[in-house]
Amino acid sequence: MVQALNAALRDSLRADPDVHVLGEDVGALGGVFRVTDGLAAEFGAQRCLDTPLAEAGILGTAVGMAMYGLRPVVEMQFDAFAYPAFEQLASHVAKMRNRTGGAVGLPLTIRVPYGGGIGGVEHHSDSSEAYYAHTPGLHVVTPATVTDSYGLLRAAIASDDPVVFLEPKRLYWSTEDGLSPAEVARAEVGPIGRAVVRRPGASATLLTYGPALPVCLRAAEAALAEGWDLAVVDLRSLVPFDDETVCAAVRATGRAVVVHEAAGFGGVGAEIAARVTERCFHHLAAPVLRVTGFDIPYPPPMLEHHYLPSVDRVLDAVARLQWEQ
Amino acid sequence: MTILDASAASGLAGQPGSPGPTDHGPTDRGPVYHGPRRDPGPLLPGPEPVRVLGTPAARALDAELLRTLHRRLVLGRRYNQQATTLARQGRLAVYPASTGQEACQIAPAMVLRETDWLFPTYRDTLAVVSRGVRPADVLATMRGHTHGGYDPRAHRIAPLATPLATQACHAVGLAHAARLRAASGPAAPRDVVALALVGDGATSEGDFHEALTFAGVLSAPVVFLVQNNGYAISVPLARQSAAPTLAHKAVGYGVTGRLVDGNDAPAVHAVLGAAVEHARAGHGPVLVEAVTYRLDAHTSADDATRYRTAQEVAAWQARDPVTLIERHLRDAGLLDDAARATVAAAAEELAAEMRSELGAEPPAVDPASLFAHVYARPTSQLREQAAELAARIAAEADPAATGWAGTDPAGGEVR
Numbered sequence: 001m002v003q004a005l006n007a008a009l010r011d012s013l014r015a016d017p018d019v020h021v022l023g024e025d026v027g028a029l030g031g032v033f034r035v036t037d038g039l040a041a042e043f044g045a046q047r048c049l050d051t052p053l054a055e056a057g058i059l060g061t062a063v064g065m066a067m068y069g070l071r072p073v074v075e076m077q078f079d080a081f082a083y084p085a086f087e088q089l090a091s092h093v094a095k096m097r098n099r100t101g102g103a104v105g106l107p108l109t110i111r112v113p114y115g116g117g118i119g120g121v122e123h124h125s126d127s128s129e130a131y132y133a134h135t136p137g138l139h140v141v142t143p144a145t146v147t148d149s150y151g152l153l154r155a156a157i158a159s160d161d162p163v164v165f166l167e168p169k170r171l172y173w174s175t176e177d178g179l180s181p182a183e184v185a186r187a188e189v190g191p192i193g194r195a196v197v198r199r200p201g202a203s204a205t206l207l208t209y210g211p212a213l214p215v216c217l218r219a220a221e222a223a224l225a226e227g228w229d230l231a232v233v234d235l236r237s238l239v240p241f242d243d244e245t246v247c248a249a250v251r252a253t254g255r256a257v258v259v260h261e262a263a264g265f266g267g268v269g270a271e272i273a274a275r276v277t278e279r280c281f282h283h284l285a286a287p288v289l290r291v292t293g294f295d296i297p298y299p300p301p302m303l304e305h306h307y308l309p310s311v312d313r314v315l316d317a318v319a320r321l322q323w324e325q
Numbered sequence: 326m327t328i329l330d331a332s333a334a335s336g337l338a339g340q341p342g343s344p345g346p347t348d349h350g351p352t353d354r355g356p357v358y359h360g361p362r363r364d365p366g367p368l369l370p371g372p373e374p375v376r377v378l379g380t381p382a383a384r385a386l387d388a389e390l391l392r393t394l395h396r397r398l399v400l401g402r403r404y405n406q407q408a409t410t411l412a413r414q415g416r417l418a419v420y421p422a423s424t425g426q427e428a429c430q431i432a433p434a435m436v437l438r439e440t441d442w443l444f445p446t447y448r449d450t451l452a453v454v455s456r457g458v459r460p461a462d463v464l465a466t467m468r469g470h471t472h473g474g475y476d477p478r479a480h481r482i483a484p485l486a487t488p489l490a491t492q493a494c495h496a497v498g499l500a501h502a503a504r505l506r507a508a509s510g511p512a513a514p515r516d517v518v519a520l521a522l523v524g525d526g527a528t529s530e531g532d533f534h535e536a537l538t539f540a541g542v543l544s545a546p547v548v549f550l551v552q553n554n555g556y557a558i559s560v561p562l563a564r565q566s567a568a569p570t571l572a573h574k575a576v577g578y579g580v581t582g583r584l585v586d587g588n589d590a591p592a593v594h595a596v597l598g599a600a601v602e603h604a605r606a607g608h609g610p611v612l613v614e615a616v617t618y619r620l621d622a623h624t625s626a627d628d629a630t631r632y633r634t635a636q637e638v639a640a641w642q643a644r645d646p647v648t649l650i651e652r653h654l655r656d657a658g659l660l661d662d663a664a665r666a667t668v669a670a671a672a673e674e675l676a677a678e679m680r681s682e683l684g685a686e687p688p689a690v691d692p693a694s695l696f697a698h699v700y701a702r703p704t705s706q707l708r709e710q711a712a713e714l715a716a717r718i719a720a721e722a723d724p725a726a727t728g729w730a731g732t733d734p735a736g737g738e739v740r
Binding site for chain 1: 471472473476477478479483484487488491493494495496497498499500501502503505506509519531532535536538539542543694697698699700701704705706
C-alpha cells in the first residue's frame with residue numbers, strides 16, 4: 001500500500017505542476033512511513049517541502065497556497081499529531097467555500113496515517129475519523145486495499161474540495177496478490193463517495209472500512225463454518241456516505257453489524273447504524289449492532305489486542321443478531 | 326544544583342553520551358549548535374515607536390500625501406461612527422469598531438499593489454473598504470444574511486478572519502505560493518506580497534508563532550501588521566505578553582521587527598510601506614507593531630468601562646490620529662476651512678450611503694443557498710436535506726394545498 005500511495009503522489013505531481021507535497025520529514029527522509037520516498041529527489045525541495053514541525057502552520061500555509069490556486073497535499077505524520085491543526089481544519093479548510101459563497105474552494109488533500117495495530121506507543125494509534133466526518137465541508141476517505149489507495153488518492157488530489165485522506169497504518173505493508181504497479185494504477189475505483197461490496201452474502205452484512213476490512217473478510221470466512229454467509233461492504237468514503245450501496249446490501253440480508261476500531265460512543269458506527277435503521281427498518285430482522293474499540297483512550301501496545309475488533313468479536317456480534325432457532 | 330544534578334535521582338546522570346552539567350556551548354568535541362546564527366541587530370526594532378508628526382521629518386512630508394491621509398482618516402472615522410450607530414439600531418448584529426486605529430486601517434490600501442493580498446480580521450473592515458470593497462458588502466457578515474459579502478479573488482482580500490491569527494498562516498502560504506508561481510510561470514504576477522493584519526491578543530496564539538516560523542524559514546514575502554490597541558477584549562497588554570515590545574517577537578523567528586506609532590498616519594504609511602517593499606524585494610518577512618488604542622469598546626456589545634479608566638481613554642483621545650494630522654496640517658498651512666468642509670462633506674456622503682444601504686431591510690436570501698456552497702457538488706445527503714427544507718417552506722407558504730396545518734402557538738407541529 002505504501003508503494004501505491006507513493007505512486008499516486010508521484011503521478012499526481014507529474015500530471016499537474018500545481019500539486020505540491022508538504023509536511024514534516026516528507027523530503028530527504030521520504031516520510032516516516034516512506035510514502036513520500038524519492039519525491040523530493042524527482043520534483044525538488046519546493047514541490048516536496050520539508051516544513052517546520054508545526055501542524056497548524058503546515059495546514060495554515062497549505063490553505064494560503066490553495067487560495068492562490070495550488071493543490072497542496074499535506075502529510076500529518078500520525079493521527080494524534082494532527083490535532084494542533086484542527087482549528088485550521090474546522091474553521092478554515094472545511095468552511096472556506098461556504099464562507100466565500102463558492103468563490104474560494106480549497107483543493108487540499110490532508111493525508112493522515114491513522115489507527116492502531118502496529119504496536120505504537122501513545123499518540124500514535126488514534127482513529128480520528130469521527131472528528132473529521134462530523135465537520136461539514138470535508139470529504140473523508142479511507143482506503144483498505146492497494147488499488148483503492150492509488151485510485152482514491154489520485155481522486156482526492158484532483159478533487160476541488162478538501163479531502164481528509166485517512167491511511168490505515170496497519171495496512172501500509174499489505175499487498176494485493178498478482179497485481180503489478182501498472183495494473184494498480186489502471187484499476188478503476190470510481191469517484192470518491194462510492195462504497196463497494198467486497199464479498200456478497202445472504203445471512204448478514206458487515207459494514208466496515210479501512211483497517212477493519214481484513215478483519216471482517218476473515219470473519220466472513222470463519223462464519224461459513226457456523227452456517228452464516230456474510231456480506232462485507234467496504235465504505236471507502238465516510239463523507240460523502242454511500243447510502244444506496246449500504247442500504248441495498250443491508251436490505252438483502254436483513255441484518256447488519258458495523259465494525260470499526262475507533263471508540264464506539266459518538267462514533268461513525270453510531271451514524272451508520274442510525275442511517276441504516278431509518279432507511280431499512282422494515283427489512284431488519286434484528287437491531288443494527290456495532291463492534292468497535294472501547295470508549296477509552298487508545299491502549300498501550302501490550303493491551304491493544306483486547307481493544308481492536310477481532311474476528312471473534314465480529315462473530316460474537318453476528319451470533320447476537322436474533323437468529324431463529 | 327543544576328537541572329541535570331536534580332535528575333540524578335531518576336538515574337539520568339552518568340549515562341553514556343548524556344551531556345555533563347558543564348556542557349553549555351561549543352567545545353573542542355565539535356559543534357553543538359546547528360542553527361543559522363544571524364546577527365539580530367538588523368532584525369531588531371528601534372527602542373521607541375517611529376514618529377513623524379511633531380518631528381523635524383514632518384516638514385519634508387509631501388503635502389498631497391498628507392491631504393490624502395487626512396481625507397481617508399476623516400472618512401474612516403465617519404465610517405466607524407456610522408457602523409457603530411447602525412449596530413446600536415439593530416441594523417448590524419454587532420460591530421467591532423476600529424475607532425482610534427484608523428491610521429493602521431487606511432495604510433494597507435495605500436502601500437499594497439493591486440496584485441498583493443490582504444488578510445484582515447473581523448475588526449479590519451475599514452481596511453477592506455479602503456481597498457475598494459463597498460461598506461455594505463464588507464459589513465454583510467455583521468448584518469447577518471451571509472458569511473461573506475465580497476469576492477476575495479476579485480479584491481485580493483481574504484475573508485474576515487475571526488479565530489485569532491489563523492489567517493496569518495494563510496498569508497504566509499499565499500505569499501509562498503505566489504513566489505512559486507512567479508518562478509515557474511512567466512505569465513504569473515511578479516513580486517506579490519501578502520499583508521496579514523492581527524491584534525495584540527492574536528500574538529499570544531499558537532498560529533501567530535507558527536506563521537512567523539514558516540515565514541522566516543520560507544523567507545516568504547509577507548508582512549504582519551500587529552495593531553496593538555492595548556486590550557484583548559478586556560485583558561491589557563501587560564497581561565498578554567512580557568516581551569519588551571510585540572515587534573521584538575519577530576527577532577526570534579529570524580523576521581525583521583519594526584515599531585511604529587500607530588496613531589501617526591505618515592509614520593504608519595512610511596514604516597508599513599518600507600516593510601512591504603522589503604518583502605517585495607525578496608529580503609524576507611517583516612513584523613510591524615503599530616502602537617495604537619481602541620477608543621471604542623471591543624465591540625458594540627462590550628462595556629469597556631468595566632476594565633479601563635476614563636483618564637486612560639482621555640489621554641489617548643488627545644493623541645487621536647485625526648487630531649494629530651489636523652494639527653499638523655493647520656500648523657503647516659495645508660488645511661483651510663474650505664478644504665476641511667470638503668472632506669467633511671465627503672464623509673457625510675459616505676455615511677448617507679451606508680445608512681441608505683444598510684438601514685434598509687437586508688436582501689432576501691434563498692434558503693436553498695444553505696446547501697449550495699458546502700462542497701463543489703452537493704452530496705446526496707445535502708440534496709435530500711435541501712429537498713426536505715424546500716418542501717417544508719412550500720408547505721408553510723400554502724398549508725391548504727398540502728394539507729399541512731402549520732405550527733401551533735406552542736411551537737409544536739400540528740399535522
